[in-house]
Amino acid sequence: MVPVVPSWWQTAVVYQVYIRSFADGNGDGIGDVHGLRMRLPYVAQLGVDAIWINPWYPSPMADAGYDVADYRDIEPSYGTLDEAQALISEAHALGIRVLLDIVPNHTSDEHAWFRAALRDEPGARQRYHFRPGAGDDGGLPPNNWQSVFGGPAWTQVADGDWYLHLFAPGQPDLNWEHDEVRREFEDILAFWFDRGVDGFRIDVAHGLVKEADLPDAVDTADVAQTLVQPNEGHPAWDQDGVHEVYRGWRSVADRYSPERIFIAEAWVPSNERLARYLRPDELHTAFQFDFLRTPWRAELLRSVVDDAIGAAATVGAPPTWVLSNHDVPRTVTRFSRSQPMHLIETDWERARWAGEDPDHELGRRRARAAALVQLALPGTAYVYQGEELALEEVENLPDEARQDPAWVQSGFTDVGRDGCRIPLPWSDTSAPYGFAPDDSAATWLPQPEDWAEHSVEAQDRDPNSTLNLYRDALRLRPELWRDAGDVTWLEVAADVAAFERGGAQCWVNTGETGVLLPGSLSVVLSSAPGVDGTLPPDTAVWLASGQSPK
Numbered sequence: 001m002v003p004v005v006p007s008w009w010q011t012a013v014v015y016q017v018y019i020r021s022f023a024d025g026n027g028d029g030i031g032d033v034h035g036l037r038m039r040l041p042y043v044a045q046l047g048v049d050a051i052w053i054n055p056w057y058p059s060p061m062a063d064a065g066y067d068v069a070d071y072r073d074i075e076p077s078y079g080t081l082d083e084a085q086a087l088i089s090e091a092h093a094l095g096i097r098v099l100l101d102i103v104p105n106h107t108s109d110e111h112a113w114f115r116a117a118l119r120d121e122p123g124a125r126q127r128y129h130f131r132p133g134a135g136d137d138g139g140l141p142p143n144n145w146q147s148v149f150g151g152p153a154w155t156q157v158a159d160g161d162w163y164l165h166l167f168a169p170g171q172p173d174l175n176w177e178h179d180e181v182r183r184e185f186e187d188i189l190a191f192w193f194d195r196g197v198d199g200f201r202i203d204v205a206h207g208l209v210k211e212a213d214l215p216d217a218v219d220t221a222d223v224a225q226t227l228v229q230p231n232e233g234h235p236a237w238d239q240d241g242v243h244e245v246y247r248g249w250r251s252v253a254d255r256y257s258p259e260r261i262f263i264a265e266a267w268v269p270s271n272e273r274l275a276r277y278l279r280p281d282e283l284h285t286a287f288q289f290d291f292l293r294t295p296w297r298a299e300l301l302r303s304v305v306d307d308a309i310g311a312a313a314t315v316g317a318p319p320t321w322v323l324s325n326h327d328v329p330r331t332v333t334r335f336s337r338s339q340p341m342h343l344i345e346t347d348w349e350r351a352r353w354a355g356e357d358p359d360h361e362l363g364r365r366r367a368r369a370a371a372l373v374q375l376a377l378p379g380t381a382y383v384y385q386g387e388e389l390a391l392e393e394v395e396n397l398p399d400e401a402r403q404d405p406a407w408v409q410s411g412f413t414d415v416g417r418d419g420c421r422i423p424l425p426w427s428d429t430s431a432p433y434g435f436a437p438d439d440s441a442a443t444w445l446p447q448p449e450d451w452a453e454h455s456v457e458a459q460d461r462d463p464n465s466t467l468n469l470y471r472d473a474l475r476l477r478p479e480l481w482r483d484a485g486d487v488t489w490l491e492v493a494a495d496v497a498a499f500e501r502g503g504a505q506c507w508v509n510t511g512e513t514g515v516l517l518p519g520s521l522s523v524v525l526s527s528a529p530g531v532d533g534t535l536p537p538d539t540a541v542w543l544a545s546g547q548s549p550k
Contacts, residue, residue: 024436033079047474050097062170067108129164150410199261211235271311278317295339318379333393336363369540376506390466425455508540
């Protein structure tokens with residue numbers, strides 16, 4: 001019997017490129033397509049299978065490009081459509097597939113459709129959610145929904161009607177009950193598939209379809225939104241009708257060879273709800289956000305892994321693991337403070353952490369160990385740019401530098417996500433650390449003064465750096481883990497999580513004392529140098545027989 005070879009996306013490692021902060025090719029302090037093209041050899045050397053590029057479409061940047069004005073072109077400050085086409089070809093030549101971000105829940109308020117809606121052209125408002133206001137004079141929002149970024153989810157226009165925006169006012173929500181909206185996005189998918197794009201990450205995949213008539217949220221606790229949007233029962237999220245949309249999208253992707261794939265950003269209340277997005281005629285994969293929300297505690301890690309693998313298996317899909325992304329505090333900082341006994345709440349424990357200084361060296365040890373766990377698990381893994389450098393969240397940005405809409409809409413109480421979006425350091429000089437070709441260029445968000453030691457250049461020459469740890473792990477992963485089969489947990493101490501797959505083992509110690517490793521296996525790779533015989537706290541190892549220690 002001929003063995004079934006998994007499709008590439010079932011075992012891939014994908015590198016997330018936040019293009020605005022990856023590399024600047026023209027010296028204006030903003031990352032762009034030219035900068036990404038120059039740095040493709042770096043991505044190839046890292047050893048990933050694909051890149052996912054955050055939105056690169058024309059946008060007024062009300063929300064860093066997640067307010068799209070034209071889905072079939074490139075933001076001028078990033079480059080041109082021809083440059084994008086060249087990037088796709090160059091990435092493919094290096095064996096790197098290309099995934100784009102698609103933003104279907106909302107457009108920019110500068111999109112041609114919304115401008116037509118503001119002019120009240122015939123039928124134009126039906127593509128969005130326009131409603132008369134409440135109250136005697138229509139001066140109140142149509143319902144009690146709140147924006148994810150703070151404040152009401154409704155804005156009133158000049159003629160008195162209100163439009164829905166679950167995010168910023170510059171991001172009006174589309175009406176996915178309208179056939180024209182569905183046809184338009186299926187055509188957009190085909191536009192990029194025809195240009196060689198290998199797939200899409202779907203922004204707010206759980207938010208497209210709203211409950212009919214847009215009723216008030218019944219539970220007042222669910223009225224207020226956060227960037228993490230499980231909100232079970234809220235009429236704006238995870239409605240059953242969204243699955244019909246994705247069956248249409250899958251029919252578009254299935255017309256192409258080699259296959260095109262989808263990855264969902266879907267914040268839902270349970271893995272059972274998440275699995276519904278991954279049925280064979282819908283999407284291919286979905287981010288496992290419980291893994292990202294797991295504190296540094298072995299018992300929680302084991303539980304989250306089992307739950308994610310089990311739920312994905314019910315629909316024949318691979319689990320997808322992510323430690324960080326452009327919307328949440330970086331892994332290093334998340335692990336730099338005391339860890340709760342439960343999955344981290346939607347506010348990332350910011351209130352609880354107030355006044356608790358981060359221990360970034362501790363956070364880096366834990367982040368390095370977590371990376372080995374992530375890359376040893378079955379399924380796919382996503383790595384956010386800068387995680388391979390163990391960069392920390394920049395929490396001390398000056399207020400005047402903040403650009404996340406959450407900062408303004410929350411009344412200057414939510415610092416937002418800028419701290420995980422700082423431009424990358426490439427050289428060990430001084431700011432902008434090689435991010436731009438001109439050393440005098442000011443980056444769009446300011447970089448810390450001590451990032452030279454964390455730069456690509458500094459870490460490249462240090463064999464024990466986090467960058468080289470990622471390179472080693474990605475080089476060894478195909479041999480040890482990619483096709484290794486199911487997870488079997490080992491009987492170990494309570495503060496340790498250890499599993500076996502295909503004869504290789506992964507151990508991680510989240511406790512405060514060292515633990516003995518099995519003498520029958522050798523250390524192939526460790527998150528800390530010099531591990532031999534005893535696994536120190538905040539450390540992970542890969543073990544195998546007949547291997548020389550790394």
